[in-house]
Amino acid sequence: MPMSAIAELSPATAPEAPDPQLLRRCAERRARLARRMADAGGGVAVLPTAPERMRNRDADYPYRHDSYFYYLSGFVEPQSLLVLEVERDGSSRSTLLCRPRDPEREIWDGVRFGPEAAREAFGFDAAAPIEQLDELLARMLLDRGAIWWPFGVHEALGSRVQAWLQAGRAQARAGHTVPAAQHDLCAVLDEMRLFKDEHELQVMRRAAGISAEAHRRAMRAAGSGARADLREYHLEAELLHAFRHGGAQAPAYGSIVAAGANACILHYRAGNALLRRGSLCLIDAGCELDGYASDITRTFPVGGRFSGPQRELYEIVLEAQRVAIDAVRAGARFTDPHDAALRVLAQGLLDTGLIPRDIAPDVDAVLQSGAYRRFYMHRTSHWMGMDVHDCGDYAEPGEAARELPDGSRQPASRILRPGMVLTIEPGLYVRAAPDLPAAYHDIGIRIEDDVVVRAHGACEVLTAQAPKSVAEIEQVMHD
Ligand code: GLY
Ligand code: MN
Numbered sequence: 482m483p484m485s486a487i488a489e490l491s492p493a494t495a496p497e498a499p500d501p502q503l504l505r506r507c508a509e510r511r512a513r514l515a516r517r518m519a520d521a522g523g524g525v526a527v528l529p530t531a532p533e534r535m536r537n538r539d540a541d542y543p544y545r546h547d548s549y550f551y552y553l554s555g556f557v558e559p560q561s562l563l564v565l566e567v568e569r570d571g572s573s574r575s576t577l578l579c580r581p582r583d584p585e586r587e588i589w590d591g592v593r594f595g596p597e598a599a600r601e602a603f604g605f606d607a608a609a610p611i612e613q614l615d616e617l618l619a620r621m622l623l624d625r626g627a628i629w630w631p632f633g634v635h636e637a638l639g640s641r642v643q644a645w646l647q648a649g650r651a652q653a654r655a656g657h658t659v660p661a662a663q664h665d666l667c668a669v670l671d672e673m674r675l676f677k678d679e680h681e682l683q684v685m686r687r688a689a690g691i692s693a694e695a696h697r698r699a700m701r702a703a704g705s706g707a708r709a710d711l712r713e714y715h716l717e718a719e720l721l722h723a724f725r726h727g728g729a730q731a732p733a734y735g736s737i738v739a740a741g742a743n744a745c746i747l748h749y750r751a752g753n754a755l756l757r758r759g760s761l762c763l764i765d766a767g768c769e770l771d772g773y774a775s776d777i778t779r780t781f782p783v784g785g786r787f788s789g790p791q792r793e794l795y796e797i798v799l800e801a802q803r804v805a806i807d808a809v810r811a812g813a814r815f816t817d818p819h820d821a822a823l824r825v826l827a828q829g830l831l832d833t834g835l836i837p838r839d840i841a842p843d844v845d846a847v848l849q850s851g852a853y854r855r856f857y858m859h860r861t862s863h864w865m866g867m868d869v870h871d872c873g874d875y876a877e878p879g880e881a882a883r884e885l886p887d888g889s890r891q892p893a894s895r896i897l898r899p900g901m902v903l904t905i906e907p908g909l910y911v912r913a914a915p916d917l918p919a920a921y922h923d924i925g926i927r928i929e930d931d932v933v934v935r936a937h938g939a940c941e942v943l944t945a946q947a948p949k950s951v952a953e954i955e956q957v958m959h960d
């Protein structure tokens with residue numbers, strides 16, 4: 482091995498050095514994973530990053546690494562794979578497989594670390610060119626009890642595993658064995674990723690701050706001085722500008738910028754529709770920064786003043802969100818914020834006459850009958866982290882499901898614990914219909930923040946800098 486493979490990379494074009502804090506966390510996570518694997522007898526973990534995907538002909542989609550792989554490696558180059566060999570005592574050896582240096586390809590695609598420099602810079606125990614994958618794995622799996630890999634994530638990985646096992650079996654007469662057990666790596670990693678460490682929270686706070694600024698920017702563009710021909714894509718452009726200007730790499734998901742009735746289409750994307758002064762605009766958009774998502778929704782009036790009916794529904798959703806955020810406490814259940822929000826929404830639907838009292842006389846009747854679902858048809862929360870809809874069980878592990886009167890089983894909702902990050906995103910969506918008061922027709926409102934469960938007291942709202950009260954929004958839109 483050269484004295485320093487990193488030193489051999491040209492300083493002008495060397496890949497960006499990894500953040501030492503991130504690398505320390507990745508090493509800790511590998512050690513923690515190794516302990517969990519050792520508890521189950523050890524074995525070899527195999528974790529590929531995401532494939533590169535073509536968009537059309539020669540144009541590819543922007544590359545995004547696999548979240549599990551990044552969580553354990555901090556490495557973002559495509560065509561990479563991490564192997565962790567774990568002994569029964571919990572000791573382990575990490576090997577990175579990645580693209581070898583290639584001066585010809587690097588002219589076209591950019592500089593690569595190459596195995597040696599990557600090993601040195603990222604602190605793996607060993608590294609090898611990705612071309613050696615099959616040969617290396619067939620050897621590493623010999624005489625091991627188990628292989629661990631992410632089930633159902635990577636197309637064709639299952640058949641690759643079979644091929645490595647077959648190759649190992651060919652050596653049976655030489656006295657070798659192959660793993661008799663396979664374990665799902667996701668089951669362990671999902672649980673680890675569900676609890677964010679301080680480094681992850683720091684990144685998520687920054688991502689949330691950039692996204693909050695993006696929402697402010699979009700509100701200002703749609704404020705009192707808004708151009709008359711303002712369209713959804715203009716606001717999408719404001720968001721993208723703020724994301725990149727703030728240092729984020731990409732949107733964490735396709736931005737929703739929905740004018741008027743479009744807000745009632747839950748998975749609407751920013752399109753061409755005109756933003757009519759006086760109508761509402763719903764924006765659900767968040768950036769991804771250094772591998773972590775943010776997820777914010779705000780709804781505001783184009784031109785900067787809520788009308789009476791818009792404000793009436795907005796205040797109901799805002800109050801639902803307030804009580805839901807207040808319900809995020811260590812020891813509470815994942816479903817508690819949803820249940821809290823539902824009661825406020827149900828009361829609001831009764832007060833506005835959107836649900837007539839002869840259909841459901843009170844809040845309990847609205848909830849039991851499900852009459853609210855016409856106006857609120859999604860859940861209030863999801864886990865958030867590296868993926869906007871992040872991994873992690875929503876059922877409390879080890880707690881029995883409850884049998885319902887109709888014979889179905891309801892899993893016990895997850896108990897909230899410090900370090901979990903979730904969204905709180907109630908809404909009301911009123912599609913125009915002859916049986917509904919005309920004043921509310923085509924109003925769609927959602928308000929979404931990202932929150933962290935703390936050990937004591939109220940949760941931390943990561944996205945608090947995005948204006949939310951009627952007064953704050955109107956002020957930003959008139960600045
Ligand atoms: N933006 C996706 C979601 O709110 O769940
Ligand atoms: Mn969300």
Ligand code: MN
Binds near residue numbers: 766776777929
């Ligand atoms: Mn969202």
